[in-house]
Amino acid sequence: MTTVLACDPGTLRRGACPSLATPMRTGDGFLVRLRPVAVALTADDLLALSDLARETGNGLIEITARGNIQLRGLTLGTVPRLAEGLEAAGIVPQTGVAIETPALSGIDPSEIADATPIADALRNVIADVALTLAPKLAIVVDGGGVLSLADMVADIRLDAVETNDAVAWRLSAGGDRETAQPIALLSSETVVEGAMTVVAALAAAGAGTRGRDLDAEALVARFNMPALPLAGIIPTHPIGVHRIDGAPVLGVSPAYGQMHADRLAALVRSLSSCGATEFRLAPHRTLLVRGLSEAALAAAQDAAQREGFWCTNRAPGRSISVCAGAAGCASASFDTHAAADALVAHAAEWLDGTVDVHVSGCPKGCAHPARAAVTLCGTADGVGLVVNGKASDPALVTVPADGLVPAIQRLGALSRNRRNNRETAKSLIDRTAPALFVSAYQGQQ
Ligand code: SF4
CATH class of the missing domain: 3.90.480.10 (Sulfite Reductase Hemoprotein;Domain 2)
Structure with missing residues (x-):
């Protein structure tokens, strides 16, 4: 070949x-x-x-x-x-187009429906029509079950829901199960055709259009089969x-x-x-x-x-997204994996799973292109701290690479000193002034 x-x-x-x-x-x-x-x-x-x-x-x-x-x-x-x-x-x-289904689809007795046949049919129909779509377009077909994809953000979602006498599919756009805009409630017989209506709307709006950019109200009116928002669920890891x-x-x-x-x-x-x-x-x-x-x-x-x-x-490290870093990438300015190990060792309070933490060897941000609650990003000047942003966003403060471990230790101490009983990392970050992060990271706490 x-x-x-x-x-x-x-x-x-x-x-x-x-x-x-x-x-x-x-x-x-x-x-x-x-x-x-x-x-x-x-x-x-x-x-x-x-x-x-x-x-x-x-x-x-x-x-x-x-x-x-x-x-x-x-x-x-x-x-x-x-x-x-x-x-x-x-x-x-x-x-x-990437079409995701739960990893145990078809073998999980607790799922509402097997997502695989719907995903395969949709994949075949999309392949048969010559549409230009955003390169990173993602579709989720979630039949529920032990490893539901409720927390996976997608341009188009199809979520199985149980109705009185049958399984229906909630069609939505631009988000996860809770945040995506509901568009229509479809039967198993009409779900592929319905999803293709949204695919066609994306293509018609331009090659870079994502699900979040769509006019959901116009699509709801087009289907006239209203769907309700779905409650958020925290899927099993x-x-x-x-x-x-x-x-x-x-x-x-x-x-x-x-x-x-x-x-x-x-x-x-x-x-x-x-x-x-x-x-x-x-x-x-x-x-x-x-x-x-x-x-x-x-x-x-x-x-x-x-x-x-x-x-x-x-494992606390599962909250951290890490790129190859200096061990495997010439663009990296520091050892990202050693930094992640230091976060686990000295600042595990930030790693309770309620926020994303990103360690990036350079502003390209390969491991976590989206915003993260906390990002440590390598630059020519050292390792910058970005809060609620992307690796490419301006850092609040930067320390030399050889001062990173003490800076991480101070971030850990900040969490231990300021966290209320049972408070999550997300809550602490949401109520903490950026100046406190700067002073802790710099060593002026
Ligand atoms: S973010 Fe930068 S350092 Fe990390 S893998 Fe990508 S290019 Fe390399």
């Missing part, structure tokens, strides 16, 4: 999505993001991916917040070899142990979403010897493992921890 690069990857702009056809230049070479068509991966699939990451890149593999795989450190010369290797291994990457039909499913995450291919291969071999038969990619940088018996669960968790994977959703 010959891979044709769809654009000059060196000029791939922010906002576009890196893929096999359009790898993205980063500080450590080219990055390819892919999501296999197959929901369930085998041990051989993951071992093949590990081999290809070493052969064609620098061996670093990431699982993203939306559950995609990223291989890093490729060159334009090795991308075609990656494509060949994937084909030889029978791993087919998805193409086209995929890291940890879940049970499907009584059988354990173990969610593990590489620390900060990144691992070397050697670690992934070692993990897969260890888990296979514990009985693992199937692996599923899931949001929050998680790999779900099926096939383990109750008796083998503890051994599987021990093996994952030995290889540097988190097995519990109480």
Whole structure:
């Protein structure tokens, strides 16, 4: 198979999505993001991916917040070899618009509906029509269940809801389950056609249009099948142990979403010897493992921890988004992973899961393009602190890189000194004046 690069990857702009056809230049070479068509991966699939990451890149593999795989450190010369290797291994990457479904769709008895057939039908219809859509357009089809995607923001959402005598789908735009604008309540028979009405509206409004930009009122009037807002729910975090039909499913995450291919291969071999038969990619940088018996669960968790994977959703580091940093990217001005470890060690109070914390080697902000409650961002002058902003936003204050750990220690002390009993990190940030962050970070507390 010959891979044709769809654009000059060196000029791939922010906002576009890196893929096999359009790898993205980063500080450590080219990055390819892919999501296999197959929901369930085998041990051989993951071992093949590990081999290809070493052969064609620098061996670093990431699982993203939306559950995609990223291989890093490729060159334009090795991308075609990656494509060949994937084909030889029978791993087919998805193409086209990203359509997300819960990782346990179709096998979870607690789900309201299996989202997979709706997602597949929608994917096929979109592929058949030549529409120009925003490169990062995302659609969520959420049938509910243990690992619902209630907290995943999308341009278009389809949420299964139970009505008196059947399952219906709430169509909404521009947000998560709670914040998206309700548009219509559709039957299973009309849901794909209804979603395509919104897809067409996005295309008609221009290639960069996102769900949040749509005139929701006009769409509601067009359907005349009103839908109510849905209550927000806090979905179960995929890291940890879940049970499907009584059988354990173990969610593990590489620390900060990144691992070397050697670690992934070692993990897969260890888990296979514990009985693992199937692996599923899931949001929050998680790999779900099926096939383990109750008796083998503890051994599987021990093996994952030995290889540097988190097995519990109480791991404080799961609140931190970290890019490759100085260990893997020439654009980074400091060791982002060491900084994340320092946050865990000295400022864990900020990591209670109620806010996003972002550690970025440079203002590009690869690991968390959106705003985060707290961002530490490397620049030529040191490491800047951004509160409620993006890595590219102006820092409130900057400290030299060699003064970062003491600055993190002071941020931790700020939290411990000012936090009320049981107060969340989000609440503390919301009521804390920026000047207090500046003085703590600078050492003038
Ligand atoms: S954000 Fe991180 S990974 Fe992205 S270019 Fe900057 S240093 Fe490299």
